[in-house]
Amino acid sequence: MDLGNFYNGNSFDVHYYLGAHYKKGEGTTFRTYAPAAERVCLIGEFSDWREREMNRCENGQFWEVTVPDAAPGHMYKYRIYHGGSFVDHCDPYGYYAELRPNNASIIYDLSGYTFEDEKWISQRHDTTQEPLNVYEMHFGSWRKKGDEETDWYTYTEMADLLIPYLKEYGYNYLEIMPLNEYPNDLSWGYQPTGYFAPTSRYGKPNELKYFIDQCHQNNIGVILDFVPVHFAIDSFGLANYDGTPLYNYPNNAVGMSEWGTCNFQHSRGDVCSFLNSSAYYWLSEYHLDGLRLDAVGNLIYWQGDAGRGENRDAMRFIQKFNTGLKQRVPNCLLFAEDSSSFNGVTKPVDQGGLGFDYKWDLGWMNDTLDFFMKTPDERKDCYHKLTFSMMYFYNEHFILPFSHDEVVHGKKTIVDKMYGEYEEQFAQARALYMYMYAHTGKQLNFMGNEFGQLREWHEFREQDWDMLKYPMHDAFHQMMKDLNHLYLTHDAFWKYDYQEKGFEWIDCHQEDKTIYVFKRMSDEETIVCFFNFSNKDQIYTYKGEEKTLTLLLDSNNEKYNGTDEDVVIEYEVDGETEVSLPAYTAMYFIAK
Template sequence: MEKCHENNIAVILDFVPVHFAIDGFGLNNYDGTPLYNYPNDAVGKSEWGTCNFQHSRGDVCSFLNSSAYYWLKEYHIDGLRLDAVGNLIYWQGNSGRGENREAIRFVQNFNKGLKQRVPHTLLFAEDSSSYQGVTRPVEQGGLGFDYKWDLGWMNDTLDYFMKTPEERPSFYHKLTFSMMYFYNEHFILPFSHDEVVHGKKTIIDKMYGEYEEKFAQVKALYMYMFAHPGKKLNFMGNEIAMFREWDETKEPDWFLLKYPIHDSFLHFMRELNKIYLTHPSLSQYDFSERGFKWVDCHQEQDCIYVFKRMSDKETIVAFFNFHNVDKTYTYKVDHPETLTLLLNSDNELYSGKSHNLDKEIHTKNEIEMTLPAYSAQFYIVK
């Protein structure tokens, strides 16, 4: 762990206080009775065939609290990602069955207690429910997490990129809907392990179209992800555009980097990450309306989206064309602007088509811009 910290790498542990395996050497009927789990299978067995923790018992809650604290204190883990939080909030994860008040109380005490003892700890909720206040402080009636996975964003975004260009106008607002609820919580945008296993295909393989089309779109997709408000989660292998689903018994397919299109994609991802880390407009006001502004979200037929990200020091305007043909777009401004190109997903350095986009654009009221097919561009606004 210290080696990770010496190299500026934080470690987040997956912690599961919802349920536990039924293995005979585990907690199932620990003393011959359902000590940690419920005696009633209707609420005692989860959808995965595992045993649900009985959070109404003080000794069970104490065991979970102590286990988490031990990892944080003794192993210097930097944070915990709690799995299946929706199954803690609602009985069996079903809102129709009502809230599990004892489990909610456990989560609040768990998060509040860890923050008091290890203040720097980061706490993440993997929660697919619409329960409000997941990242609100416990003192204000919330659950006390620092961040919540935005699984709605993930599902809508990947579903959109699976559509054909002809279908996308009808699904255009799958990519605008997230900003209608985004400020309700502190969200993370997750492309996690769950999205690259069990026959779901990898991120690049989910993209519509043939081989080169997939690469063009996945670059534009990642620029959309990094420009969208919220913290980012990208699972290993995605950075080299792996087509093979994740297998924990094998290492990532590093041999792919012998192929120019995969190698250039890795260089693209490095540059995108560098831009994210060095340009505060992409992160400073993630959870404030000060940090985001739609410029145009009504180009349904052309599949064009334009928005700005702002910080105290700079503004970036992001252009996206998710259609399969080049588009001419009229960019209108209230005040004169100078746009300096920061990143173009279609650049030949990244196996693009080397469109000759202007490195600098001056506009007083409006200007016509060429947006290449399946592409994204970031410009710094001055």
């Protein structure tokens, strides 16, 4: 290992040196980085948990020992002495771990799986002019085998269940909430202890490889949530690893996050190299297509508070992180979950930006959902909540998220946020999603949203699949399925997401009627999109150069539990035409 790169924060391969590395015929070599430790011992199954001294190596800040009879499957920990006492830690670079509440690391041989996704990998390319329809999921609560909280499907089993569902319903990317090892189910994986260990809740590392491989062989990309800001406070993890704040800050004013976790000290090069290597490990070892970085606003600003100023060290870290990953894994996708208004998140690093491919448009999400919670009369005064996004949209490469964060902790589910009674809510939700998919930007939708889940998501319960036996939910599910496939196959919706030639307002000044009209365009087609978000049936006079408008999709179609007959509708424009827009309706028309 190059120590200079390690201490400067330029390493992306530290996991090849640190951790537990098994070699047939020689045993396992264990190495850990604990510069302030007075003594480090290895304990594990291979020694009946008796201490085995580790020796200082390299510059004296690293410790190592080779154990001939330590083999894959054996559990182990590092016993780190400092200040006259010791703490037993799991391996920060461990590849596998015990199921919580236990926390030992487990020796694992990663060479036992061979990927068969060469075709997919070779065809990965820039996606800004491609459709991204992302299905976000929590692995343990999409479906369960039984009623118990821990009746999880394994990575292998989930491949057989989830992949056919994604293909049938038109999602071409899957985003999975964190799969790093973590001790508390309630944290959903956002308080990690194992940055190199896929959680053992769902199986072994090579089983996760199989799951991703199968996704790729079925033309589905896989994105993983990555947590670069903070980590769990548990004493067996990274906190005060060598008896001192090695990964975390020594000052709690900046060292503790708003979530009660330890903040990474991004001013330290060794910490940056740890995070760099973890990210590269997931992308290279597991063939992931991308990472969604959590809480990027807390990297940009101290504690995520713009009033406290920019965290320059953390920003430099993320620039080097993104640049290094792109150099090593060309065309990997890097998403920023950033609620700040910082400008330049998706700008290239060599132009002063942070170098992400996409940024979650949380402003669009908040404005849109707030609008749909208003009464029809209130919407007249809030009309421009739905036009504001196009005032800033070309500043970044945005993705539109209706994520897990919007359906928990008393926020209600997407359908339940809609104003009005049951049938009104579903009519508006259908129109809302057609607005979302027609809006510029890529798409992300959390599990359960696609069939109108009414119960807030909980990590201990599977989705309410039995809701599909009710006509309203089944019809909504069918509309979302049709909308997804339509989105994937009509390039007007995504070809020029980030160029002004892909979008044109036709009418955004119908405040009293709450009607919006715009075009989405590619080189091959033009789609005119009409939205009536009022509770009244209305006629809109459309003026255009097209000869005809042919209906492509109608949210009010009777097969979706609407009132419009399922027939071909075509308007002769000839300068202008009157388009009938029932209450709470969205319509797409092909213009020719």
